[in-house]
Amino acid sequence: MITSTPTPAGLTSRTGARGARGRLAVAALAALATIALVAGASATPAHAATKAWGGYSNGKIPLTSLTKVTNGWLRTDAAKGYSSFSAAFNSKFKKPLSVSEGYRSYTTQKAIFTSRNSPHTKPQHNDTEWAGKYWTRKPGTSLAAIPGTSVHGWALAVDFGANVQKAGTAEKKWADANGPKYGWYPVGNSYGEPWHFEFTPLPVKK
Structure with missing residues (x-):
């Protein structure tokens, strides 16, 4: 600052x-x-600035407005990008690019956040403030966004399986290098979650 x-x-x-x-x-x-x-x-990816997409808020998008993918739901353009990404992955590794989780409702975000963080009334080191309390991440747990702010809540994030979730594997290296071609970026690498990718729409070809 x-x-x-x-x-x-x-x-x-x-x-x-x-x-x-x-x-x-x-x-x-x-x-x-x-x-x-x-x-x-303050510059942010396009999806991070999304507000009330389709008239809905984060984590409160009805499934009827989303597209079903393997073990999850995504925004339609993100689902199309995933389909192409998965097809290329399958051609390379002879297996589908599995999804552990896509869209995450507000209720699910809240459950995950409260399960990974401990609440208290006085601020401590590296706290997150939410719902009138201070929260400290529990040892050994992954980061969880404040409910209502997760990119999963916009149906624009995926946690991948198929060995992409493991840093250093051939699948992970390939996914990192090729995902952006389909709009999928390995954002989770920056905070120790190799499985977490986020979608940003590709530029429209003229």
Whole structure:
């Protein structure tokens, strides 16, 4: 977080109109730099900015608005991307790209979050605040998004099986390299969940 912007000593020592103009110029540049940095820091994938997709909120999309895939449900465009991804995976490894979980309802998100975190009333180290309490992740458990914020709740995330869930396997390496061709990105790698992929629609070809 930016708390201050250094000002060159030569400018701060000046007085009069010239010094004032200099200080204003530096302040303006600092403000622009701050805006640019904040904008860059808040940049998010297309799906992360999704709000009320199809008129529904996160985790409250009816299955009638989604498409069934192996052991789960996905948004229609994500399901199409998965179908092509799975076909290519099957051609390579002679087995389907299995899905452990796709869409996750709000009720399921809540159950997972509360099972993986312990609540308490006073803040501790690395807490998550939700529902008027502070939550600490239980040892040995995976991360769980705050209910109502999971990408699974937009039907745009999948936890894969078929050996893709294991870092270092041939299947995982292939999936990481080829998934983006179909809109599926190995986002979970950044926090120790090799099985977790998220969908971002591919650019429309003109």
